[in-house]
Structure formats: C-alpha cells, structure tokens
Amino acid sequence: MFEARLTQGKILKQILEALKDLVLDANIDCSEEGLSIQAMDSSHVSLCAVALRSDGFDHFRCDRNISLGFNSANLGKILKCADNTDIITLKAEDSADNLTLMFESEKNDRVSDFELKLMDIDADHLGIPDTEYKTTISMPSGEFQRIIRDLQVLGDTCTIAVNKDGVRFSVSGDLGTGNVLVHATSGVDKEEDSAVTIDMEEPVELTFALRYLNFFTKATSLGPTVVISMSPDVPVVVEYPIEQIGHIKYYLAPKIDDEAEE
Amino acid sequence: MFEARLTQGKILKQILEALKDLVLDANIDCSEEGLSIQAMDSSHVSLCAVALRSDGFDHFRCDRNISLGFNSANLGKILKCADNTDIITLKAEDSADNLTLMFESEKNDRVSDFELKLMDIDADHLGIPDTEYKTTISMPSGEFQRIIRDLQVLGDTCTIAVNKDGVRFSVSGDLGTGNVLVHATSGVDKEEDSAVTIDMEEPVELTFALRYLNFFTKATSLGPTVVISMSPDVPVVVEYPIEQIGHIKYYLAPKIDDEAEE
Amino acid sequence: MFEARLTQGKILKQILEALKDLVLDANIDCSEEGLSIQAMDSSHVSLCAVALRSDGFDHFRCDRNISLGFNSANLGKILKCADNTDIITLKAEDSADNLTLMFESEKNDRVSDFELKLMDIDADHLGIPDTEYKTTISMPSGEFQRIIRDLQVLGDTCTIAVNKDGVRFSVSGDLGTGNVLVHATSGVDKEEDSAVTIDMEEPVELTFALRYLNFFTKATSLGPTVVISMSPDVPVVVEYPIEQIGHIKYYLAPKIDDEAEE
Numbered sequence: 001m002f003e004a005r006l007t008q009g010k011i012l013k014q015i016l017e018a019l020k021d022l023v024l025d026a027n028i029d030c031s032e033e034g035l036s037i038q039a040m041d042s043s044h045v046s047l048c049a050v051a052l053r054s055d056g057f058d059h060f061r062c063d064r065n066i067s068l069g070f071n072s073a074n075l076g077k078i079l080k081c082a083d084n085t086d087i088i089t090l091k092a093e094d095s096a097d098n099l100t101l102m103f104e105s106e107k108n109d110r111v112s113d114f115e116l117k118l119m120d121i122d123a124d125h126l127g128i129p130d131t132e133y134k135t136t137i138s139m140p141s142g143e144f145q146r147i148i149r150d151l152q153v154l155g156d157t158c159t160i161a162v163n164k165d166g167v168r169f170s171v172s173g174d175l176g177t178g179n180v181l182v183h184a185t186s187g188v189d190k191e192e193d194s195a196v197t198i199d200m201e202e203p204v205e206l207t208f209a210l211r212y213l214n215f216f217t218k219a220t221s222l223g224p225t226v227v228i229s230m231s232p233d234v235p236v237v238v239e240y241p242i243e244q245i246g247h248i249k250y251y252l253a254p255k256i257d258d259e260a261e262e
Numbered sequence: 263m264f265e266a267r268l269t270q271g272k273i274l275k276q277i278l279e280a281l282k283d284l285v286l287d288a289n290i291d292c293s294e295e296g297l298s299i300q301a302m303d304s305s306h307v308s309l310c311a312v313a314l315r316s317d318g319f320d321h322f323r324c325d326r327n328i329s330l331g332f333n334s335a336n337l338g339k340i341l342k343c344a345d346n347t348d349i350i351t352l353k354a355e356d357s358a359d360n361l362t363l364m365f366e367s368e369k370n371d372r373v374s375d376f377e378l379k380l381m382d383i384d385a386d387h388l389g390i391p392d393t394e395y396k397t398t399i400s401m402p403s404g405e406f407q408r409i410i411r412d413l414q415v416l417g418d419t420c421t422i423a424v425n426k427d428g429v430r431f432s433v434s435g436d437l438g439t440g441n442v443l444v445h446a447t448s449g450v451d452k453e454e455d456s457a458v459t460i461d462m463e464e465p466v467e468l469t470f471a472l473r474y475l476n477f478f479t480k481a482t483s484l485g486p487t488v489v490i491s492m493s494p495d496v497p498v499v500v501e502y503p504i505e506q507i508g509h510i511k512y513y514l515a516p517k518i519d520d521e522a523e524e
Numbered sequence: 525m526f527e528a529r530l531t532q533g534k535i536l537k538q539i540l541e542a543l544k545d546l547v548l549d550a551n552i553d554c555s556e557e558g559l560s561i562q563a564m565d566s567s568h569v570s571l572c573a574v575a576l577r578s579d580g581f582d583h584f585r586c587d588r589n590i591s592l593g594f595n596s597a598n599l600g601k602i603l604k605c606a607d608n609t610d611i612i613t614l615k616a617e618d619s620a621d622n623l624t625l626m627f628e629s630e631k632n633d634r635v636s637d638f639e640l641k642l643m644d645i646d647a648d649h650l651g652i653p654d655t656e657y658k659t660t661i662s663m664p665s666g667e668f669q670r671i672i673r674d675l676q677v678l679g680d681t682c683t684i685a686v687n688k689d690g691v692r693f694s695v696s697g698d699l700g701t702g703n704v705l706v707h708a709t710s711g712v713d714k715e716e717d718s719a720v721t722i723d724m725e726e727p728v729e730l731t732f733a734l735r736y737l738n739f740f741t742k743a744t745s746l747g748p749t750v751v752i753s754m755s756p757d758v759p760v761v762v763e764y765p766i767e768q769i770g771h772i773k774y775y776l777a778p779k780i781d782d783e784a785e786e
Contacts, residue, residue, distance in 0.1 A: 074437040081412035081440065098438065109458065110405070112442040114416075143634070150605035154638075175598040176622065178605065180636040196633065336699040343674035343702065360700065371720065372667070374704040376678075 002030045002066055002092045005059040009088030009103065011222070011242060013079045015050055018219035018240075018248055020072040023048055025121050027067040028099075030092075034060070034246065038125055046212045047126065047235075047251040056245025058087075068092055068099050069121035075099075078114045092118075128251070133229035133237070135162045135200040139182060140193065141226040141240060145217040147180050152210050154178045157255060161205040162230065164198060171210070193224040204230045206254035213238070216250040264292045264328055264354045267321040271350030271365065273484070273504060275341045277312055280481035280502075280510055282334040285310055287383050289329040290361075292354075296322070296508065300387055308474045309388065309497075309513040318507025320349075330354055330361050331383035337361075340376045354380075390513070395491035395499070397424045397462040401444060402455065403488040403502060407479035409442050414472050416440045419517060423467040424492065426460060433472070455486040466492045468516035475500070478512040526554045526590055526616045529583040533612030533627065535746070535766060537603045539574055542743035542764075542772055544596040547572055549645050551591040552623075554616075558584070558770065562649055570736045571650065571759075571775040580769025582611075588618050593645035599623075602638045616642075652775070657753035657761070659686045659724040663706060664717065665750040665764060669741035671704050676734050678702045681779060685729040686754065688722060695734070717748040728754045730778040737762070740774040 006012060019026070019037070026039035034057075037050040054060040082088055082103040091100040096118060103112040147169050151158055155173030162168075166183045185195040219240040220226075229237040235251040242248065268274060281288070281299070288301035296319075299312040316322040344350055344365040353362040358380060365374040409431050413420055417435030424430075428445040447457040481502040482488075491499040497513040504510065530536060543550070543561070550563035558581075561574040578584040606612055606627040615624040620642060627636040671693050675682050679697030686692075690707040709719040743764040744750075753761040759775040766772065 071437075077415040078438065078440070081415065109445050109447065110442060111445075112412075112440065114438060114440040116438040150636075153601040153605065174641075175595075176602065176638060176640040178602070178636065178638040180634060183633050183635075185633065333699075339677040340700065340702070343677065371707050371709065372704060373707075374674075374702065376700060376702040378700040 001061065001063045001094060002068075002096075003059065003061045003089065004030075004035065004054075004057045004091075005087065005089040006056075007058050007087050009082055009086045010084045011052075011245065012088050012090075013082055013084065014219070014221050015242075015248060016072060016076040016079050018222060019048060019050070020076040021218060022046065022215045022250075023072050025069065025071050025119060027069050027121050027123050029065070029067050029125075030062045031065045032062055039123065041212070041215070045209070045252070046215070047128075049128070049249045049251070050246070051249075052242070052246040059089075064094050066092065066094060066096070067121075067123075068096070069119040070099065070116065071119060075116055078116055081112060081114065131229075131231065131234060134202050134231040135198065135204045135229070137162060137167055137196070137198050137228045137230075138225055139167070139196045139228070141217075141220045141222075141224060143182065143194075143196075144226045144228075145220045147182070148210060148213045148217055151178055151180065152214060156210055157207050158210045158213060159205060159207045160228070160230065160236075161203070162198060162200060163203040164200055166196070167198070204232060206230055206232070206236060208236065208252055208254055212250075212252050216252075219248050219250075222248060263323065263325050263356060264330075264358075265321065265323045265351065266292075266297065266316075266319045266353075267349065267351040268318075269320050269349050271344055271348045272346045273314075273507065274350050274352075275344055275346065276481070276483050277504075277510060278334060278338040278341045280484060281310060281312070282338040283480060284308065284477045285334050287331065287333050287381060289331050289383050289385050291327070291329050291387075292324045293327045294324055301385065303474070303477070307471070307514070308477070309390075311390070311511045311513070312508070313511075314504070314508040321351075326356050328354065328356060328358070329383075329385075330358070331381040331385075332361065332378060333381060337378055340378055343374060343376065393491075393493065393496060396464050396493040397460065397466045397491070399424060399429055399458070399460050399490045399492075400487055401429070401458045401490070403479075403482045403484075403486060405444065405456075405458075406488045406490075407482045409444070410472060410475045410479050413440055413442065414476060418472055419469050420472045420475060421467060421469045422490070422492065422498075423465070424460060424462060425465040426462055428458070429460065466494060468492055468494070468498060470498065470514055470516060474512075474514050478514075481510050481512075484510060525585065525587050525618060526592075526620075527583065527585045527613065528554075528559065528578075528581045528615075529611065529613040530580075530769075531582050531611050533606055533610045534608045535576075535769065536612050536614075537606055537608070538743070538745050539766075539772060540596060540600040540603045542746060543572060543574070544600040545742060546570065546739045547596050549593065549595050549643060551593050551645050551647050553589070553591050553649075554586045555589045556586055563647065565736070565739070569733070569776070570739070571652075573652070573773045573775070574770070575773075576766070576770040583613075590616065590618060590620070591645075591647075592616055592620070592623050593643040594623065594640065595643060599640055602640055605636060605638065655753075655755065655758060658726050658755040659722065659728045659753070661686060661691055661720070661722050661752045661754075662749055663691070663720045663752070665741075665744045665746075665748060667706065667718075667720075668750045668752075669744045671706070672734060672737045672741050675702055675704065676738060680734055681731050682734045682737060683729060683731045684752070684754065684760075685727070686722060686724060687727040688724055690720070691722070728756060730754055730756070730760060732760065732776055732778060736774075736776050740776075743772050743774075746772060 022041040023039040034054040035052045086103040089102040151171040155171040159170045227239040238250045284303040285301040296316040297314045348365040351364040413433040417433040489501040500512045546565040547563040558578040559576045610627040613626040675695040679695040683694045751763040762774045
C-alpha cells in the first residue's frame with residue numbers, strides 16, 4: 001500500500017509540466033524515503049531526476065518499494081484537472097495496475113478521483129556519482145528562463161562562461177551574435193531571491209544545446225531560484241530546489257569543441 | 263416597427279457567444295412579450311432556447327410579431343464590434359430585410375450603427391412541454407464549466423448521477439477513469455452564488471455526450487449560476503438564468519444504455 | 525562613430541513592432557540631427573517614416589552621416605530580447621558591417637550586447653512635400669485601432685468622412701454595412717489624452733484599404749494619440765507622435781472612386 005497526501009498539490013502539477021515535454025514514459029519510484037523519478041529524455045541526450053522527501057508530504061505511507069510506470073502526457077492531462085489550490089493524494093496498491101489520484105478542493109466542496117492506467121517500464125536506474133563542481137551559480141529562475149528564451153532567436157548553442165564577477169551567456173548565428181552578462185550580487189542583497197551568487201574554484205566555460213536548456217526552464221514555476229553546477233568536461237546540473245520537499249535536477253553533457261564551433 | 267434598447271448590451275454579445283458554435287442560422291422572434299430564439303444545433307442533437315422579456319429592456323416596442331432570420335457567425339461578428347459597456351439598440355421595420363444594430367459608448371462619444379442582412383429561415387417552433395423534473399441541481403456555472411472541460415480529457419461521454427448528498431460526474435476512457443463529486447452546500451451558505459443546491463424527488467443517473475455539454479458552457483459568462491434539471495429518459499435542461507431579463511436553456515437527450523457503454 | 529543611448533529603450537522596441545509587418549528591409553539614417561527611417565511597404569502601396577531627434581536621447585554622437593541597412597524581422601528579434609525597462613544603446617563604426625545593441629537592465633545587474641549584421645539597401649529617399657491639409661483629426665490611438673479592427677469584419681475598404689461635428693468611418697460588405705461616428709470633444713475636456721479634436725478648413729471624405737490602416741495601428745503603443753491629416757486626392761498621413769523625441773508617420777494614397785465602389 002502506497003499513499004501520499006500533499007496540501008500543496010500544485011507542486012505535482014508543476015513537476016509534470018516540467019517533465020512532460022522532455023520525458024515520454026517514466027517510473028515513480030516509491031520508498032519509505034519518498035518519491036523519485038529518473039528518466040532520460042526521448043533522444044537520450046539529457047537526464048531528469050525528481051526527488052520528493054516523504055517528510056515534505058502531509059501524510060506518507062509506503063509499505064513496500066514500488067515503481068509506478070506512467071506516460072507523462074496522460075498523467076499530465078489528469079493533473080491538469082486539479083486546481084492549483086487542490087490537495088492531491090496519490091494512492092496505489094502494492095501490485096497495482098492503476099494509480100489513484102484524489103483532488104480535494106480547498107473548501108472541500110469538490111472531490112475528484114481519477115484512475116490512471118499504469119505501464120511496465122524498463123528503466124535502468126543510473127547511479128549519478130556525487131561530483132564536486134568547480135563552479136556553482138545560483139540565480140533567479142525567471143531570469144535564467146528569459147535569457148535562454150531570448151538567446152534562442154540567435155542560434156542553437158549557448159556558451160556559459162563563469163568567472164567571479166559574473167556569468168556570460170553567448171550565442172552566435174546567421175543574423176549576428178549575442179552576449180548576456182549577469183553580475184554577481186554584491187553585499188547586502190545576497191540573501192534575496194533575486195540574488196545572483198557564484199561559488200567558484202576556477203573559471204569554467206562550457207557549451208550546450210539551447211533546445212535542452214529551454215526544456216529545463218519549464219521547471220521555472222517550481223521555485224524562485226535555479227542552481228547551475230559546472231565542471232569542465234562533465235554534464236552541467238540545472239537544479240530547481242522545491243521548498244521543503246525536494247528538487248528537480250536536469251543533467252546535460254556539454255558539446256565538445258568541434259561541435260561547438262560548427 | 264420593432265425597437266429594443268438594452269443598457270447592458272453585453273448580454274446580447276454573450277448570448278451570441280453562447281449560440282454561435284452550436285447554431286448556424288436562427289430566427290429572433292419578436293413580440294410584445296419580448297425576444298425569443300429557438301434553434302436546433304446543426305447536427306439536430308440539442309436544442310437551444312433564449313428568452314428575453316420586454317420588461318428587461320430599457321425601451322421595447324414591437325408593433326407586430328416578426329421573425330428576424332440571422333446567420334449567427336455574422337451577427338456574432340457585428341456584436342464583437344460593441345464594447346462590453348456599450349448600450350445596444352436593435353431596430354427593424356415590419357417587413358425588414360435588415361436588422362439595424364446601434365452601439366452607443368457609455369460616455370456617448372462614439373455611436374456605431376450596423377446593418378445586418380436578414381435571411382428567410384424555415385424553423386418549426388417546437389413546443390417544449392412543461393415537465394416536472396425528478397431532480398434539479400443549482401450550482402456555480404464556472405464550476406460546471408470546469409468539470410466538463412476537465413473530464414473531456416478522459417472520454418467522450420459523461421454520466422451525471424444525483425442523490426441528495428451531491429452530484430457525481432463520471433467519465434471513462436483509454437487512459438483511465440475520472441469522477442468528480444460536488445457536495446450540496448449545507449446550511450447558511452445556501453444563499454450564495456457559489457452554493458450547490460439539490461432539489462430531489464428521486465435519484466437520477468443519465469449519460470450525455472460531453473461535446474454538447476461543453477458547447478452549453480459557452481453561456482457561462484451570462485450568470486453565476488447554472489440550473490440542471492433531469493428526469494429518467496427525458497432530455498436534460500441546462501439553464502443559465504440571465505438576471506432581470508430572461509434565460510438561455512439547452513436541451514440534450516441522454517444516451518441510451520447501449521450507447522453509453524460503447 | 526555613431527552612438528545613441530536611450531533610457532526609454534521601450535520606444536525602439538515599439539518602433540520595430542510598428543514597422544516589421546509592413547517593411548521588410550530599411551535604412552536607419554544617422555546624422556547630427558538624429559535618426560530617421562523611411563521605407564515603402566513591400567507592396568509599394570504605403571510609406572512609413574520614423575524620426576527621432578538627437579536631443580531626445582540621453583547621449584547622442586554621430587561624427588559622420590551613415591546609413592545602417594537592416595532586416596526588420598532580424599532587428600525585431602534582437603529588440604525582443606530587451607526588457608521594456610531596459611536602457612538601450614545603439615553603436616556603429618563609421619563604415620560598419622554590424623550594428624551593436626546594448627541592453628542594460630534598470631538595476632544594472634544584467635548587460636546584454638548583440639551584434640546585428642547589416643545589409644546594403646538601395647533606397648531612394650523620397651522627398652515628402654510639406655502639405656497643408658484641409659482637415660486634421662486628433663483622437664485617442666486606442667480608439668482608432670479599435671475602429672479599424674472592428675470594421676475589418678465587414679469589408680476591405682473604409683471611408684473616412686470628416687465634418688466639424690465628428691469623423692465617420694464607414695464600411696460595406698457582403699454581410700451588411702457599418703458606420704462608426706466619433707464626436708469631436710467639446711469644451712473643457714479638450715486637453716485630455718482621450719479628446720477628439722478636429723481642425724477643419726473644409727469637409728473631406730476619402731476611402732482607404734483597411735488592410736494598410738490596420739498595419740499602421742501597430743504603432744498604437746507608441747503614444748496615447750493619433751493624428752490623421754487629409755486633403756482630397758492626396759495621401760492621408762497617420763501620425764503617432766512619440767513624446768519628447770519624434771514621431772512615426774504613415775502615408776497611404778486614397779482609393780479613387782472606381783476602386784472604392786468595386
């Protein structure tokens with residue numbers, strides 16, 4: 001028996017919005033610790049990992065580890081039927097063919113329940129090594145979304161270069177070139193949601209496909225901040241912390257120089 | 263000579279919005295009592311009936327009963343040219359080829375007049391028998407619209423089941439099943455626009471094509487409340503009362519069991 | 525060396541929005557006096573002329589007259605990357621292949637720079653004779669936009685008739701006819717942005733293609749007022765003044781009677 005109740009049901013809606021354009025099918029892995037989803041995008045270029053800790057739910061019970069295989073378009077359709085203010089409960093039997101989703105309105109005058117047919121999904125759970133990154137940027141998630149969206153008009157790949165003063169996003173294409181420089185926030189404003197902080201051991205410069213960075217920014221509504229961790233020659237991690245419950249992380253390998261200069 | 267002036271011209275705009283996706287051509291029947299429109303949808307599955315009492319107009323004169331045949335797309339286009347705050351006057355000669363629509367802005371700095379070419383429309387005016395319904399639900403029109411829209415993601419037909427505790431809307435399809443239960447409002451809140459009240463002689467359960475219920479919800483903006491009346495084996499009536507002037511009613515036959523289980 | 529800095533960078537964004545559906549390629553002509561753009565639409569039916577005085581910029585330097593040829597779709601894409609509150613600086617070397625656009629955020633925490641590749645554009649600069657118009661209307665730009673948009677549902681050509689009491693916009697088509705009468709504002713309200721004033725030597729009535737009038741209304745966001753100047757048999761001028769810096773003007777020849785009655 002698995003049962004998880006979340007007053008802020010909106011978070012589940014937003015996670016599906018953040019997944020569904022990137023990931024076709026995936027498993028929700030349920031254990032005593034909480035829920036997790038790990039999936040490659042359909043082109044096997046990027047990896048998406050969601051973790052929601054059991055203590056972030058109002059009620060959480062998972063008698064036995066189970067994997068609930070879902071089609072993200074279908075689960076997304078059902079979650080669209082929940083209001084942003086609804087309380088959402090997920091339920092499944094131990095060997096379930098269905099996931100039950102219950103939506104309760106705030107005032108408790110409407111209760112909806114939906115059954116989603118589950119699927120068997122072969123998924124190798126990738127062990128992601130704990131890496132020390134050479135540089136970690138924290139910046140407003142909306143600002144990151146906007147920069148990625150803007151730069152897409154100019155080209156397909158974006159170079160992210162970090163030094164202690166700031167982050168430079170660069171793109172080059174047929175109609176011209178563009179650079180956006182975001183300064184690290186100084187002094188007293190650092191604590192604010194809108195602060196840009198850079199934790200850097202050494203400068204890093206990597207190049208990525210804008211198409212995937214843009215997919216990642218679908219998670220923007222999950223929180224005010226995005227945390228970008230980079231080291232030379234390893235995948236970037238674009239993390240959206242979800243307050244008091246967990247995070248969604250995206251991994252994307254950098255383009256090697258040949259590609260970047262194409 | 264027919265002339266009708268309505269300060270709340272917005273009502274006429276909203277009625278056309280509520281008609282135009284369902285009804286192609288129809289007559290406005292004008293008499294001393296007021297205006298009425300009755301028309302089947304283009305597939306002859308549902309019936310739509312509008313009634314606006316003459317005393318709801320600021321000025322109303324109708325010397326002789328006349329029928330003004332209109333194409334609803336065209337009349338809709340012209341009414342889109344009126345502001346929501348405009349005063350609208352309809353005018354026609356006794357044997358008119360044209361309907362004149364005059365739009366006056368609130369501050370009277372703009373006056374528009376449009377002539378719509380009229381059409382001859384053969385329409386059998388159906389006598390709708392006065393029926394006593396076994397159950398009548400009154401609920402917020404926005405809530406009804408939302409439920410119908412949500413359930414469409416799951417299937418094509420919706421079962422509406424009423425008992426004294428509430429109304430259950432159910433749908434079933436390829437990706438799973440869904441139920442929305444709306445509770446009757448208890449006690450003191452009953453007078454509010456957001457109340458759900460159920461007047462029931464016996465429980466009723468009927469199944470309908472969601473496509474048509476969805477068309478009916480185009481009338482949502484006409485008022486805060488929708489009234490749904492049902493008896494076994496007869497068409498449901500979905501009524502949107504329009505404050506101080508009339509109503510728009512939709513009639514739709516239930517699916518018989520064979521169909522519902524297809 | 526050319527350099528021009530504008531705190532209200534939004535104006536440049538809005539000018540491109542007002543141009544880009546009408547004009548494919550054009551030159552920005554830079555001189556000590558300021559910037560100007562003059563271009564025919566791609567069908568050579570209407571003319572668009574922008575003028576921005578150097579004293580309207582925060583900083584303006586133009587050592588030598590230069591023409592910067594741009595593709596308006598591409599320049600529009602880059603200007604979309606500027607926020608409405610950004611400060612925009614344009615820069616070009618004397619014999620430049622590129623136009624540099626720099627966008628600084630209000631709080632100076634983000635600086636973007638873009639390079640747009642320039643083009644050689646053959647453009648005969650038309651001398652527009654200074655004409656005395658028989659009638660000049662000043663009216664709210666939003667009201668003009670709305671009338672033009674509304675009347676398009678009825679037909680392709682619009683007659684604008686002015687006398688001292690007001691302006692009548694008329695259109696006629698398959699589904700009927702429409703007239704919008706805008707009254708001149710009387711007395712005390714004349715100073716307001718929402719005033720309609722008519723300066724008239726003699727009544728004028730001219731007919732125009734609504735399609736082009738509609739293109740002109742893309743400039744509506746540039747200011748609260750539009751000024752329409754007409755004389756018999758000469759092109760109308762539709763001018764949007766841009767506060768403290770200049771204007772955008774559109775010229776369109778009237779249809780001759782044969783055409784208008786088609």
